[in-house]
Amino acid sequence: MFLYTENFDEQKEKAMEGLRKALEEDKVDHDIIPLLEKINALQNYFTTSSCSGRISVMEMPHFGDKVNSVWLGKWHREVRLEEVLEAVGKHRSGQLWFLVRSPILHVGARTLEDAVRLLNLAIGLGFKYSNIKSVSHKKLVVEIRSTERMDVPLGENGELWVDEAYIEKIVNLANAQVRRFKGKLKRLEEEIEKLQED
């Protein structure tokens, strides 16, 4: 394949500078740092953004309006019922949602072939929604994403539509999803070095 990122090394350097800064400011999810380091140690890849997956309680003026959304609670780990109830208790207006999001990583690749190798590794390890986000001489970006997700409406304009017993049930389901995608991240961390060129 002929397609490659024209100024890959320059882009990688910039991205690494940004990552160092984000690490200093404690803006990177802790449990994903070892994986980021392993990817960035590979000569043909670099990470541009990442989230290790999360559970959250969010207030949205209306569906899809992310700009005006407010997180009442956000956790990159399993949660306790009490934490979620406390967040739910802060709800005043708009739509109230309980959300689970899978980990997501954006990785720049040197060549299209490198991108496809990473894509196939990730899909094979259970990151089934992985794909190639951008393809051009300026940018080759692989998105690594898994299937775990929950979108549960809890109430609106201060009114709750569900009871505490229901919230306990969905917290248990969400925690099972978190355990599942953390396991996938661990396996990716173990397998990623396979992409090192000899």
Place this chain on the structure above:
Amino acid sequence: MFLYTENFDEQKEKAMEGLRKALEEDKVDHDIIPLLEKINALQNYFTTSSCSGRISVMEMPHFGDKVNSVWLGKWHREVRLEEVLEAVGKHRSGQLWFLVRSPILHVGARTLEDAVRLLNLAIGLGFKYSNIKSVSHKKLVVEIRSTERMDVPLGENGELWVDEAYIEKIVNLANAQVRRFKGKLKRLEEEIEKLQED
């Protein structure tokens, strides 16, 4: 860009044969057929699979086990509360979920450049989760996908965790999502001819 599908015309012919058969057997969502026809009329693209988006009630032995999942109800349109309640009433075992899925189309492209043009058009029209699914000389596939989605646990092993008033609320939210993604499909149908080569 140099990358192109080596036997594009042969692949397209096969895909069109499959589509004709699926149409005869009434296996294609009706409201997406005009869009499929317009895409397939373009010389550099062909559709390989599609779903026009749906609301469903699903019984799953446990999370992620799609193989053993059973649809208790499935609709490619807005639903009435009574239809959903009837489906919910059939629940006996496993996890019970209420789901919304956005439209999804897989489109083969002749060259990588064609794939990127379609990708950009789709993202611009609100299909923000669109991406390139496969990239090789054998297959260049664009996935067109939107953001609308709901995953709401309703109960387990015959027990319901929510009441009818809650189901009415989520049916209303789901119907709003259906209207939203049908509107996006309509706009894509109107704009897709821009991809015709002169």
